[in-house]
Amino acid sequence: MVDIAFGPKRDPHPDPGPAGAAYLDLVRRRRMYGGILVVLFVALMASGFRLTESRNAGGFWQGLPQVFDFPAEVLAEAWDKRANLPELFLDHLPALIETLNIAAVSTLLGGLAGMMLALLSTRGLARWPRLTPLFRRAMDASRAIPEIVIALVLIYILGGGPVPAVAAIALHTAGALGKLFSEVAENADLKPVEGLASTGATWGQQMYLGVIPQVAPNWMSYALMRFEINVRASAILGFVGSGGIGYDLKIAMQWGMGRYDEVVAIFLLLFLAIVAIDRLSDHARHRLVKG
Amino acid sequence: MLDVRNLTRIFGTRAAVDHVSFAVDRPAFVGIIGRSGAGKSTLLRMMNRLTDASSGQILVDGQDVLALRGADRRQWQGNCAMIFQQFNLVPRMDVASNVLHGILSRRSTLATMFNLWPRADILKALEILDRLGIAEQAPKRAEALSGGQQQRVAIARALMQDPRIILADEPIASLDPMNAQVVMDTLKRINVEDGRMVIANLHTLDTARRYCDRVIGMRDGRVVFDGTPDQLSTGVARDIYGADASFNESATSTAIPTETAPDRAYADRMLS
Numbered sequence: 001m002v003d004i005a006f007g008p009k010r011d012p013h014p015d016p017g018p019a020g021a022a023y024l025d026l027v028r029r030r031r032m033y034g035g036i037l038v039v040l041f042v043a044l045m046a047s048g049f050r051l052t053e054s055r056n057a058g059g060f061w062q063g064l065p066q067v068f069d070f071p072a073e074v075l076a077e078a079w080d081k082r083a084n085l086p087e088l089f090l091d092h093l094p095a096l097i098e099t100l101n102i103a104a105v106s107t108l109l110g111g112l113a114g115m116m117l118a119l120l121s122t123r124g125l126a127r128w129p130r131l132t133p134l135f136r137r138a139m140d141a142s143r144a145i146p147e148i149v150i151a152l153v154l155i156y157i158l159g160g161g162p163v164p165a166v167a168a169i170a171l172h173t174a175g176a177l178g179k180l181f182s183e184v185a186e187n188a189d190l191k192p193v194e195g196l197a198s199t200g201a202t203w204g205q206q207m208y209l210g211v212i213p214q215v216a217p218n219w220m221s222y223a224l225m226r227f228e229i230n231v232r233a234s235a236i237l238g239f240v241g242s243g244g245i246g247y248d249l250k251i252a253m254q255w256g257m258g259r260y261d262e263v264v265a266i267f268l269l270l271f272l273a274i275v276a277i278d279r280l281s282d283h284a285r286h287r288l289v290k291g
Numbered sequence: 292m293l294d295v296r297n298l299t300r301i302f303g304t305r306a307a308v309d310h311v312s313f314a315v316d317r318p319a320f321v322g323i324i325g326r327s328g329a330g331k332s333t334l335l336r337m338m339n340r341l342t343d344a345s346s347g348q349i350l351v352d353g354q355d356v357l358a359l360r361g362a363d364r365r366q367w368q369g370n371c372a373m374i375f376q377q378f379n380l381v382p383r384m385d386v387a388s389n390v391l392h393g394i395l396s397r398r399s400t401l402a403t404m405f406n407l408w409p410r411a412d413i414l415k416a417l418e419i420l421d422r423l424g425i426a427e428q429a430p431k432r433a434e435a436l437s438g439g440q441q442q443r444v445a446i447a448r449a450l451m452q453d454p455r456i457i458l459a460d461e462p463i464a465s466l467d468p469m470n471a472q473v474v475m476d477t478l479k480r481i482n483v484e485d486g487r488m489v490i491a492n493l494h495t496l497d498t499a500r501r502y503c504d505r506v507i508g509m510r511d512g513r514v515v516f517d518g519t520p521d522q523l524s525t526g527v528a529r530d531i532y533g534a535d536a537s538f539n540e541s542a543t544s545t546a547i548p549t550e551t552a553p554d555r556a557y558a559d560r561m562l563s
Contacts, residue, residue: 195379195445198339199452200368200396205403209392213383 077257078264088265092248096269098162099244102237103230106166110173111223114139117174118181119207125185125193127203142175151237165242169230177226184218185211217288224281228274235270245270292316293456293488298347300333307333309512310347315505318455318488320479322503322520324496326532330512331492335458338490339373340364351456369396372449376461378441382434386425386444389433390416393451412451419447423477439470446477450485457481459491463498475502496528 053060078085120126121135147168154164193210201209238246245266252262293315300308308330315321323331336342338349340356348355356367372393380389391408393416398408420426423443428436433444442462449457459478463471479502482489493499499506500520508516508523508531516527528534 189382191375191377191379192381194341195373195375195448196381196392196395198341198368198373198375198379199393199448200365201392202365202395202400204400205395205398208400208404209381209384209395213381 073257074260074263077260081261084261085265085268088262089269092245092262092266092269095238095243095245095248096273099234099238099246100231100273102162102165102169102234102242102244103227106169106234107173107223107227107230109166110170111177111219111226113170113174114177114181115219117178118185119211121178122182122185124190125188125207125211139175139178142171143179144175145172147172147233148237148240151242152240155241160241160243162243165234165237165244168237169233172233173226173230177222180222181215181219184215184222188214217285220288221281221285224277224284228277228281231270231273231277292318292352294348294350295338296348296350298334298337298349299345300330300337300342301345306512308337308344311509311512311514313507313514313517315488315490318482318486319504320482320502321488321490322499322506323490323492323509324494324499324506324531325509326494329509331494331509332460334509335373335460335490335492338456339371339458340368341373365396369394369452370454371456371458372452372454374442374445374449374457374459374462376464378433378438378445380433380441380444380448383432385430386420386433386436387413387416387429389444390419390447390451393448396452416447416451419450420444422450423447437470438466439473442466442470442474443477446474446481450481454487456488456490459489461492461494464494471498478502496523499523 117135117139120128121132121139123129123132126132126135150168150171151164154167158164188211192214193206196206196210234242234244235246235249238244238248239250241247249263249266252259252266295314296312298308298311299306311330311334323334325331333342337344337357340359344357347357349357351367356371359367381392391412394412395403417426417429420429423446425436425440425443425447428440428444433441436444457478462478463474466474475498478489478491481487491503493503500523503520506516506518506520506523507514508527510531510533516523516531
């Protein structure tokens with residue numbers, strides 16, 4: 001609502017004048033560009049879809065109705081045998097604990113390596129400023145190789161079991177967490193570091209006392225999130241033979257009909273574990289930031 | 292004792308400190324004055340080896356501290372404490388730990404990581420805090436203290452180093468007048484009682500006149516005045532600050548009140 005006591009009479013559509021006309025022109029042109037971009041985007045999406053569709057073996061539209069057939073079959077069978085679920089939970093609990101252990105150990109090892117890499121590659125903190133590109137590329141490399149490839153190579157050399165899985169996930173975690181840690185450390189306040197440097201502290205002491213207390217809550221929260229991701233990664237690695245609940249899941253699914261209650265039990269266990277970790281990490285993060 | 296010769300630091304093409312030379316033969320209270328950007332901070336940071344010099348020498352008992360590397364350099368830093376304008380404490384750690392950081396140059400990194408401080412050192416830290424009148428703050432986090440208290444913790448950290456020289460880079464620039472006086476009095480006391488040399492960057496004339504045995508004036512990286520506080524006339528001050536005849540000394544004053552009786556009376560009235 002406009003309330004003008006003094007001044008010219010209100011005009012419902014004031015003449016925009018030369019400056020106003022130029023602005024309206026600008027608005028029109030922006031709208032036109034926006035419209036052209038939307039049309040272009042839709043056209044590219046449609047043509048891209050047609051291309052992938054023609055290269056697909058089956059066909060998206062024919063296959064679409066059957067997408068839910070498998071889950072429906074699994075759930076129906078599991079519902080029929082729901083009485084077995086508690087027993088199956090207990091059966092697979094040791095495997096779940098193995099998977100969680102693989103994830104925890106690899107997060108811990110990868111996190112420690114990530115801390116070192118992050119501090120060595122952060123501008124303003126690095127021990128050897130000229131070598132920061134080297135450490136950055138090392139992190140890039142360890143992120144670029146998929147965990148499953150490292151695990152397969154290591155399983156081939158070391159044989160199956162949790163050790164290759166830990167090594168594979170830890171390597172990937174070091175690169176991923178190192179990058180995130182370094183971004184946090186970049187924003188750390190350098191005044192305490194300078195104060196410690198002035199007393200003649202070594203680089204390690206400066207980092208441990210001046211930087212780590214500042215960044216600990218953020219680093220911790222990234223590490224906990226990574227732990228969650230690593231639980232899933234370690235379950236997947238079970239498929240290629242590194243033990244844990246992933247291996248059980250693979251066996252159950254290969255058996256097919258008749259074992260679907262087991263598949264559901266394993267998925268539920270994994271889901272509950274992830275939820276529990278999420279709740280715990282939320283709680284821990286809260287305490288770290290506040291306390 | 293301390294002999295600075297032709298000390299120069301060049302940033303890009305500009306000389307922040309330009310052929311500075313001076314010598315101090317006894318543990319005096321030396322004030323370095325000048326406006327912002329005169330090179331005072333760079334000079335002090337070079338003495339502590341936080342910044343590298345471009346050329347020149349700093350001789351302490353005949354040894355050039357600018358040539359020290361690695362562990363020798365850290366040992367020199369342990370011998371030459373520094374106090375900063377923004378205190379530069381570790382805010383999330385308690386006061387006593389911050390004081391203990393003064394002996395880091397003598398402790399191994401591993402022992403530091405496991406928080407292993409000798410009992411005697413902890414007691415010494417508490418004793419120093421007591422001497423500076425903030426013993427009851429020892430278990431608090433440094434960030435919970437007021438500016439004046441934090442600066443006293445920084446001085447306690449410096450004393451923990453048991454240094455021969457204390458460098459103070461604008462120690463009172465971010466404090467209110469009352470706290471500024473407490474901090475300056477503390478520094479003077481350390482100078483007189485312990486016989487440690489104090490070199491303080493000050494940007495105010497009245498503080499320099501009141502506390503210093505010797506005043507060095509800097510302008511654009513060069514020493515333009517070196518003498519006793521008595522010789523620091525308004526004309527000289529004008530030169531140092533590069534001001535014209537309209538220069539007013541109160542413009543460079545933090546106004547540390549010499550007469551505190553009215554303040555005390557006001558405080559008593561408010562608190563009663």
